[in-house]
Amino acid sequence: MINTASQKCHDPYLRCALYGAAQTALGVNGCCVLSHSPQGCFQLVDAAFGWQNADYTETLTLCTKLCEDEIVHGGEDVLARTILEAQELHAPIMFVITACGPEIVGDDIVAVCEDMRSQVSFQIVPMLCAGFRGDQNRGIDIALDAMLKQLVASGDGGRRPPRSVCLVAPHANANPTWMGDLNWVKTVLAQMGATVLVTLTHDTALADFRKVPLVEGCLVLSHDAGQAAADELAGCYGIEQWCRGLPLPVGFTNTRAWLSELGQRLGAEDVAQGMIARGEAMVVETCRRKGLEQSAMHRAPAAIVADATVGIPLLRFIAEDLEMIPELVCLRSGQAPARAMLESEVADLGLHPKVVFDADVYQSKMALAEVKPEMVLGSNVERHAVEALGIPFVFQLVNPISRWRMIDREYFGYRGMLNLIEDIQNDWLNRYRSKHRRYKARW
């Protein structure tokens, strides 16, 4: 296990807290996100917009475009003015996210928002998420905390609908089309008779926040962020966290464990076991009919370079189901629960991979150079980084990838297994494709 804490020079995989907060805010339908920042930070909001599949006809992003004047004299006036101007947008809610500059110079963003509340017709939620507060996962936790504290009423709201669920942090997931994972979870829950009352956040209606205290259970859909929100839901509203400590449902074993626990929680054991039986049969049958490139995977020394959300469950999937030999796991994050979960998985599988938490690009490349796996399950960054290392295969599974994906494709569950296998096989075959022609055709 490598300790990355002593390094001074970082080549990060992750953006900052402002980005994570923007991602989270933009998951609320029809909201307006105001970035109290110089215009450069607004590019982060733009990136977050895409990550949440926000629709520009509904969701609006603004920026106070702070310059030297506001840093010297303070930017509270310009913030107040922008909030007033935003009235013409008729958005029901505005999230004010703050960058490093205004937080350091001491703009009292919370007080400005408080002052403006009586002058505008929409709700205002300030989020103190300056980049120096941490990485994007920290930003997601900051934003979720702000939402729970400012948008959720106290929990005396009456009877909990049976089998009602709150989903937390689905967007803290490096699957480039993580909405596929979210949809799979919702489908599975529906089949077990559960109702998702609120998702924090994606396609979340403002009214959904009122339902938070009513839910029975919550599921954190990330190993990178969201645990603090789940703890808050438990502490404030007595909402139980389901599937806590289980790797997310990627591969046969993880999916089986995850569905089984849900089945027990929801009194739907039979339904869960039916799903498992049908799902496993479908995967086997599909691979038998469409073709599974065992030759590529069997005993192939492999490395995983990913976020914890995809990376941890992927470990068991490639080791148990695809017969690869995981020799390196580089995780871009390293929250304590994720560390414990990975260590437990490694021990349970009887594997001895090199493990790097909080890896940056340099750490990953050096670890890959040392381990020299045959294949890397990672991103487009690794595709370029390993060019000179003689590692033959890089499968682009996690963000950033160099492909356009219009259709949301899950990694969770049984179709998720096939999606992963398809990606792996396509990248594997692409590597074989001729880059040069030996002679020219005559026509």
Place this chain on the structure above:
Amino acid sequence: MRDDARIAFHGTLQQLVAKVERGEMVPKLQASHAPPCKFWTAFQVINGIRHMVPVIHGPKGCTYSVASAYKMRGCEYRGVPLEPTTCTAQNETDVVYGGEGKLLEAVKEADQRYRPDLIVILSCCCSGITGDDVETVAQTAAREVNARVLAIRSEGFGGDFRSGYEDAFKVLMGLMEPRREVMKGTINIIGAREGPTYTEWVQDLNELERLVQAIGARVNGVLCGGCTVEQIRKAPSAEMNASWCYDWGQKLGDLMEQRFGLPYARTGQPYGPAATEEWIMGVATPLGLAEQAREVIRHELAAVSGELDTLRRSFDGRTALIEISEFPGPIRALSLASMAEEFGAHPVVINLHPYTVRERLPSIKFLLERGQNPEVILTRGIFALGSFNASASTQEDVAVIAAEYERAIYIGSPLRQPGVPQVNMTTITGYPQYGYQGIRNMAGLIESSMQHAGRPRSRLFRKVLYGD
């Protein structure tokens, strides 16, 4: 044209400049027009240098963002290997206690890890406000590491996108050695940024390099379009500077002229035959290659005579509505206006955003001095709050404008379809737009626009773009 509900300004470029100089019409509070900050553009310049490692003195967000935008794009499209984008990952402790020591260690670590020719420290908002002295750290580090070390004060609030470009070029002059034995027949092309040109497509810079070689000159380096530290070092000993875009080259050209006495060819962008000839002769004449250049021009013009006829036929007597101020850019819009006029059209530049005019005043004044003073229309749409609102209402505004002119042709963005023949100036196969290859491409685009003028906007595009 008088439609106050739609038109925010209608006049000449000169009149618009006067308004901007009086501080009018420059909105601040919306994000419909939010180009990158100073940090992004400073990074973009240095990203065009080989074996350069940036050490960004700031949090991770600024770092990953520019790496994702520029480094990955370089790897994907410009044939550049993955090079690092590093930072000090400033946290709350650094903000409270300062991070100069951490920065120095980070520079040393970067030197050891990556063995670069050059390390550039860039300050961000955090380090800029807390007052970390990045220049002194750079000087200290330079004594302790093998690479050259420079520092750019590039905190995002410290200036607009233009200042990032200019300050980066200014700092890079610190690498330049005094003008010694002049490299005869050699020029620098200046004002480039981000990296070399695409490997799979021919771009404007490639056309310029082709023309420079055709007249018998050679290029020392394209600063900073994938150049080496060595090329920057000996740049003052080239015979002269020429710019690939007058706007971006102007500051560096002026500064190098002042410090090193290096002549600078002040020419506009080579759109169309007259501007292309001017660009070529602006380089050839000082190099003593005028005769060869005239021969090249004769030969090249003869080769595109058919395309020139097409352009004359297509433009003559028309109103050319030009709206490319967002992309490919405002100075190109003015260059294109000039070309349209050369072929007999009446150019009207649409939505030359006052914000961009303010940032480009020196270049725009240069064009005004050369007699370029086209009609300009600004629609209210570009001032709308929210990017979708701006885009949807601008489509309506531009359609109304197009209907008011007889025989209008729209040269601009695929975001609009104003109901007249229109040219998509953003298609990658339409490049280069410069030089003689540009004339070929422009003729092809215009011809196609005339043939397909009657085609409607698809329901899919209309709903996606305008929501109706």
